[in-house]
Amino acid sequence: MKSFENTLTAQEPIKPLILGNPSFSSVTETISGICEKKETPIWWWIALGISGLLSLNLAAMIGYLVWEGTGIWGLNIPVSWGWAIVNFVFWVGIGHAGTLISAILFLMRQKWRTSINRFAEAMTIFAVLCAAIFPGIHVGRMWVMHWMFPLPNQMGLWVNFRSPLLWDVFAVGTYFTCSALFWYTGLIPDLATFRDRAKNRIKKTIFGVLSLGWRGGNKQWKHYELAYLLLAGISTPLVLSVHSVVSTDFAVSIIPGWHTTIFPPYFVAGAIFSGFAMVLTLSIIARAIFPQIKNFITMDHLGKIAKVILLTGTMVGYAYSMEFFIAWYSGNDYERFAFINRALGPFAWAYWIMITCNVLTPQIFWFKKLRSSIPVLFIASIIVNIGMWFERFVIVMTLHRDFLPSSWDYYTPTMFDIGIFVGSFGFFFFMFLLFLRFLPMISMTEIKGVLPQADPHHGGNSHE
Amino acid sequence: MAQIFPKWFNKVPLLIIGGAGFAGVCLIAAIWYFGSQEYTEVGFQPIQPIPYSHKLHAGELGMDCRYCHSQVEYSRHAQIPPTKTCMNCHVMIKPESDKLALLRDSWEKEEPIHWVRVHNLPDYAFFDHSPHLRAGVGCISCHGDVAQMEEVSQVKSLSMGWCLDCHRDPDPHLRPVSEITNMNWRPESPLAQIKWLNAHKDSLKINPPENCSGCHR
Helix, strand or coil: CCCCCCCCCCCCCCCCCCCCCCCHHHHHHHHHHHHHCCCCCHHHHHHHHHHHHHHHHHHHHHHHHHHHCHHHCCCCCCCCCCHHHHHHHHHHHHHHHHHHHHHHHHHCCCHHHHHCHHHHHHHHHHHHHHHHHHHHHHCCCHHHHHHHCCCCCCCCCCCCCCCHHHHHHHHHHHHHHHHHHHHHHHHHHHHHHHHHHCCCHHHHHHHHHHCCCCCCCHHHHHHHHHHHHHHHHHHHHHHHHHHHHHHHHHHCCCCCCCCCCCHHHHHHHHHHHHHHHHHHHHHHHHHHHCHHHHHCCCHHHHHHHHHHHHHHHHHHHHHHHHHHHHHHHHCCHHHHHHHHHHHHCCCHHHHHHHHHHHHHHHHHHHCHHHHCCHHHHHHHHHHHHHHHHHHHHHHHHHHHCCCCHHHCCCCCCCHHHHHHHHHHHHHHHHHHHHHHHHCCCCCHHHHHHHCHHHCCCHHHCCCC | CCCCCCHHHHHHHHHHHHHHHHHHHHHHHHHHHHCCHHHHCCCCCCCCCCCCCHHHHHHHCCCCHHHHCCCCCCCCCCCCCCHHHHHHHHCCCCCCCHHHHHHHHHHHHCCCCCCCCCCCCCCCCCCCHHHHHHCCECHHHHHCCHHHCCCCCCCCCCCHHHHHHHHHCCHHHECCHHHCCCCCCCCCCHHHHHHHHHHHHHHHCCCCCCCHHHHCC
């Protein structure tokens, strides 16, 4: 047995990570080709058009929101937190898969991550941007948005350091910064490749600036690898911390149904769950638009993603049942009521959508057959994300029956709630499509590193 | 491959980082200075319809503020005097003066004079003169030496930080209640002030609010 992967303990022959046995240069050709080609697939244009329109709609609706105030949304007492926070948590959650893939899987030397890490990271960045819209616009008076930061001011006021909403600002800010740095660092060698291949002066200059003078020398690689490792190390705790902090927005309050210690781990599992579902959706879309990359993002990759979804989906299901158990076990009437009301009250429909999508749907991935069917994977990934949106919706709707029965009310979104949410999807896909077209969606350098040719023992030069 | 960038280009990143840092510091300093209420509010001095002078009336003639701002000790607002108050004297003094034409007009037509407001807090901030005056805070602490002003201008920022500065430590601003309108009152000596405070503090029961709902009701 010649080619031997030292990170695997089992003595089985390695299934190639990349199909079609490409050479180094054909990897470069295929991936750079997507960005250098003059004619773009028609589907790309159609998708870009639709998402562009939705983004415009988002901008217009935000403009109207600034003009008119948050009264155009459906929120009111008792549901004083409406779709804005639901969407915020939803988008932040999506981002988590990117960090997990790029940082934790990197540190664990899971080489299959190389095909999907680049665009999972891009997904993280765009998702965090989408998430940042919502806390930004929900303040109503956007011109004082800087009050979210601890800046000295005429009021002699600091932000409230005891408030989880402030922790959120830091958590999400750190998250965005680290993810963007990580993504960019990974891009540098590929940008240099683009620079070297560029035909005209303008492109050469742009990529030249972006690649920060990368020449690919031995020393540069040494620094680069170390920087990458360090960034992976820094990002790793973020996978756990960001959504834990987001969960404290709820858990630190004293609302029955929110004030629980299970929230942080349960939110993190849910975030990874929804993030991987989004990676799956996006990989399938990218494979459909650019069939060249099917050899890089293989069925094996999709199957592995499905397994992660199965695992985290089951964890989320456990959390749902544990919440109920603790509510009963606590003996607290209000806690019990909150949960019974979730499952049987006016928002029961949302609760059962959530259970169906998040707990039942992923169970189909126990079957290899279903894990290897593109249509099944695609539909399931979308269902999971619908379910995860509903999970946050269900949590926020806990508010609709508070301690004072006379103020109980039902929550109905307005067209602006819906329009802004749909618009954020438009923005997300708009950015993502631009990324697919103009930047290397798969890391060429890292792919080359996992090809059999890159192994020093390749081709019989074994030292044994 | 031909060189795309000349050699000096290596310095550009450093220049950008340095420049951005410098620009950032300048921007913060500029906002700090030009954006603060010390800059935007202090010195506000609108032109009034009648060239009425506090320096003449309150300073040289020595009238007490409360002759005109009669409600200041009892109500939220200090009250701008009605035309009638001026006419107490000006039916006799300078009845022909051009500067007083508007005053006589308003007197005959029974229409109030439209004085332009100088000090103005936002509506969401609650301020009440009476507790401040009863506690012995002089007009001068908040309005400056009005008796020396030809035309009233704002001398304090009236920012929230300014309110709180005093609320956290009102002692240096307190004086006997009889002296609140006296622009020339000074404590005899710092020691005398401390002695006076020690003797009066308990009886005054001074307790300025620092909680949000004290001023944002």
